[in-house]
Amino acid sequence: MVRMATRRAETTEESRRLLVAAAAGLFAEKGYRQTSFVDIAERAGISRGSIPWHFGNKLGLLKAVLDDRLQTVLTGVAPPGDDRSGDPLDQVMDFIRLPATRLFITLLAEAVEVDSPIREHYAQLHSALRQAVQSRIPAGAVPAGTTPEAFTVLLVGAVIGVHAQWRIAPEAVDLEAVQAAIRALALAGPRSG
Template sequence: MATRRIERTQESRRLLVAAAAELFAEKGYRQTSFIDIADRAGISRGSIPWHFGNKLGLLEAVVDDQLQAVLTGFAPPDGERPGDPLDQVMGFIRLPVTRLFIPLLAEAVEVDSPIREHYARLHAALRQGVQAWIPAGALPAETTPEAFAVVLVGAVIGVHAQWRIAPEAVDLDTVYATIRALLPASLGKT
């Protein structure tokens, strides 16, 4: 019986995080209410504070869930070379829920932001994924893997923001091909 209760609790939490992620992306964090989230998840709104404490706790769970999705996407099977992080990241930014990352990024840059650490971990995971993808000797001598990862991740984040703000002005396929063309030949598609 206890196992079934634990399973229901975990499923409720998962449904609430998924509903919140969708709604935060669609309506924005501030405009989304507990009622909206509960209705979308099909769960009592009293479950939200029980699971997360408050709306901010739920937001942190959403960001952590997305961070885990990124980390899982970058984790290759044991002994294998990581997949192409540019393919992974460009696919990831097309997901509707990543629209949420644009307004939250503005909040995360504030020193006292409760989601600052979550974003720092997300960006670190992206940089580590890029660095793991770089074969030894693939970069020009004056370029470190760390600096290259910062530049590539920064470019993709900037492209994502521009595309979300003005999708009619940014062709993601063309931008992806351009980024790919600018990469050193030794970093060609894996």
């Protein structure tokens, strides 16, 4: 009996994982609104009735996808105090290169619409990204004349903008040069007259 329950739980978790992966790929390719349950079920190889059973509705599935991708991104960035943590700007630029981040750019266009069903989830996502970045900024690294919060918004905003440009035209965006430019601007400090 225990063995059957364990196997059922494993199957349920595997179905959930397959649905999240399929939805993430389709949302990145087609957008949230243009992706249907049928599309997701076909890609996952699972009955479309499994989607509401696992997630309640399409918005619940989107939240699971965003949570999954955010965790993928955050585990790719070293936590504060970790030997790998190093420079927060290096980590932020590494964020751009992660395959999981393509989804964030695809959905951004939908999220900025006032009536978008994903707007609130995106606001939470950006909040989590700002918290993650801010927690990794070493003491003394915030330029004079600004606050850690404003500096974090600048870094996250720069990354989002650079990321969008790089995804659209990677041959036109030299990520290393952009990183050097952000570093130069961030470390320049206040300018006089």
